[in-house]
Each structure stands twice: as structure tokens, then as C-alpha cells.
Amino acid sequence: MNQLVRDARHAMFDQGELAQLTYGAFDIAARSMQDMKQEEIEVTFPVGYNFDRTPIPSTRTYKKDQLLSKYQFLAFHQLSVNALVQLVTLIETLVGDVVRAVVTRYPQKLGGKRTLSIQAVLESTTLEEVHVRATDALLNELAYRSPVEFADSMQQLVSVNLLECPSFHCYMEIKATRDIFVHNRGIANDIYVRKAGSHVRARSGMALPADIQYFLESYEHCLKIADWLEIELHGHWHSSEYEDRANPQIEIPTDPPAHPPEGSAP
DSSP, X not given: XXXXXXXXXXXXXXXXXXXHHHHHHHHHHHHHHHHOSOSEEEEEEEEEEOTTSOEEEEEEEEEHHHHXXXXXXXXXXXXXXXXXXXXXXXXXXXXXXXXXXXXXHOGGGGOTTOOOOHHHHHHOSSHXXXXXXXXXXXXXXXXXXXXXXXXXXXXXXXXXXXXXXXXXXXXXXXXXXXXXXXXXXXXXXXXXXXXXXXXXXXXXXXBOXXXXXXXXXXXXXXXXXXXXXXXXXXXXXXXXXXXXXXXOOOOXXXXXXXXXXXXXXX
């Protein structure tokens, strides 16, 4: 269980690093373009592929200011939106993996009322495979619940109440923002306002801001959720690996063996 959290945290660190490296690459490209003397720049890029998998190239001529504005849009808006999508995916995957690990170990947590199609049962070759299919169905069902409903289900399954984590309440707004950019072109609606709760950042019908600063704040909240979850899971599902990291053993130096005085008998 502890390893699941550690892997997710490392993936978040990687996402933060990649976002900063990409932002730096955009900055280098923009500075290089500003130093160019020509006011028009030709750019060739593929717009599709032929049947033999060779690219179909297209060349477009941009005015320098036009191309700079596109780089600025990529650096200050599109980059943060894409990185935000990745962060929410990492948190969703983490909590899903935790639920899967617990339910796989204790299938009785699925409950006696959960149903599984006859086809899924007949296609399973072992009882363990039936448990896996039932767990997959549960996770698919949880994915469509609101963060509050998901937190309630997770408490029942894993004995961890995500609503007690302050950063999870911020994450509810972050996830709502992700959904708006994926499904509604970044324009807040009533669903966003309801899901974001007290952390709402825009009224229905307004464009949601998503700049680098917002991504960095979201990044920190996701890391805090992982840190909090690691501690809570350890309280219910003891991890010797976490215990060793939290309480490192202090090595006591040993005195070197005494050497007899020179000239004395051995």
C-alpha cells in the first residue's frame, strides 16, 4: 500500500519537473524568435499520415508577433491545463489502486448486494478472476461519483476519510476545473459551481483561469494528499517500509579496539 503512494508521489514530481522543463523550452523558443530579424517565419509540421505511414507535411507562414502569441498561449495556458489533467489522473489512479489493493485482499468488502453479469462470471476461469472483474466494476462505478460521494465510499472500503484532509477539499475544485476544460472548453457551468463548493473560482458562464500559478498550487495540494494518505493508510494498514523511513535507526559508533603499547607483549 505504501509503495502505491510512493509511486504516485514520484509520478507527481516527474509531472512537475516536465511542466517546468516544457515551460523553459517555450521561453527559449520565444527568446530565439524575438532575436530573429525576419518578420515572417515559415514552420513545417505534419497534418496527417499517408497509408504507408509517411507524414503529410504542411508549411505555414506566420508573422513573428502571431507566432509569439501562440507560444505564449501554450506556455501560460495550454501547458498548465494539460499538466492539470495529468495531476488529477494521478490522484484518481492512486485512490483507485488503493481501493483495488484492499478489495483484492478482502473481497468481502465488495458486499453481498453487488451484482455481476452472467457473461463476466462465465468468462472467468477462477474465483480470483471473478473478484477482479467485480472490483473493476466497482472502480468504474466510483469513477462517476462526485468527490464527496467517492470519499464516503472510500471510507467504507478502506477506513480512510478523505474529507478530513484539507487539501482534498481544494482537490475537489481542481477536479471540477479539469472536468470543465475536458468537457466544456474551460467555461464554468452550474455543475462546476456545485462540485467546487466553497473553493469555486468563477461563476457559471465565466471562463475559468488556469495559469502556471494555479497549476503549481494544484501540484502542491496533490502532493499533500499523497503525504496525508500515506500516514492514514499506515495507521490502518501498517507498512514496515514507512516505519523504517519515519523512524530511521541511529547507528551508534563503536570504539576502535584498543592497541597494546609499543614494545609490550602481545
